Amino acid sequence: MEVIESLKFHEKNEMDSWYDLSEKESRKFLKELVKYTNKNPTEIEQYCINTIPSEYSSLSIIYEALSEYSNRWNSILLNEIKRVVTLAKNNSIKPEVLDILTDIETEDIYSKDEEIYIEILNFLTTNLELNNNPKFNIELLEVIDWFLIDLDEDDDINESENWFKAIEVLAINGDSIVKSKAQKVVNSNEFEKSLPTTSFMDRLKSLFK
Incomplete structure (x- = not known):
């Protein structure tokens, strides 16, 4: 299954299948996602923009992958932080959904x-x-x-x-x-x-x- 299709699958079933994966399986996909982003950054950016953040969203997979297994795409993460916070501030999503941003590995970005x-x-x-x-x-x-x-x-x-x-x-x-x-x-x-x-x-x- 292609990376984008996998993300859509996890988005549709509210991450249930993702949480059922073993650590080895999830780590493998996170690394595949980074490789895909390296070749297709615009597609990943567009996927994020088109996805409304929710409590159980595939966006968390992207945030974890790009912050923990890459140092090239912090600009995407910054844009996502701005987008999600703005959505919550404008009452387009519930404030509780801001918690999805804690899937971003902070220390990796700082270092x-x-x-x-x-x-x-x-x-x-x-x-x-x-x-x-x-x-x-x-x-x-x-x-x-x-x-x-x-x-x-x-x-x-x-x-x-x-x-x-x-x-x-x-x-x-x-x-x-x-x-x-x-x-x-x-x-x-x-x-x-x-x-x-x-x-x-x-x-x-x-x-x-």
Whole structure:
């Protein structure tokens, strides 16, 4: 069965057959998908665009394959992150569907393409807004928490301060349930390494004691 046809098959039966595969079988297909993408990137991009994200979507197979077994197609993943987040923000899909983005292997992108990693976090955090649907903010915070990793000490990523300022706004001024989630994201990540000084983190953490 051709790669695209296989993806359509898994999409139609809501991934039931995919979850029944052995680890060896699924890994084999993921690698085949990468090889197919290398030769037919436009087809894979178009398949993604034409597929409405859902809780059990074949898009998760593409996200896993292109992030874990390749370093060539992070631009496709970035476009997909933007597309899925925008769909959820505009209420075209349920906020819970944002969870599909956690099938993207974050550390692999950071280690292979720091510029794309920064662009991803810039996009995700700038979409945190007080007037958003609270459920959207909560689900987006979950995705951001997944994408945030310990940055290498020798990496000077100044953008990270803006990421945490965006989270701080919700942690201080958000609805109670959003505020609680934002506080958990702060407490579960070590931000001191990526910030110019510790005063910002000391101030932020003191608010939650």
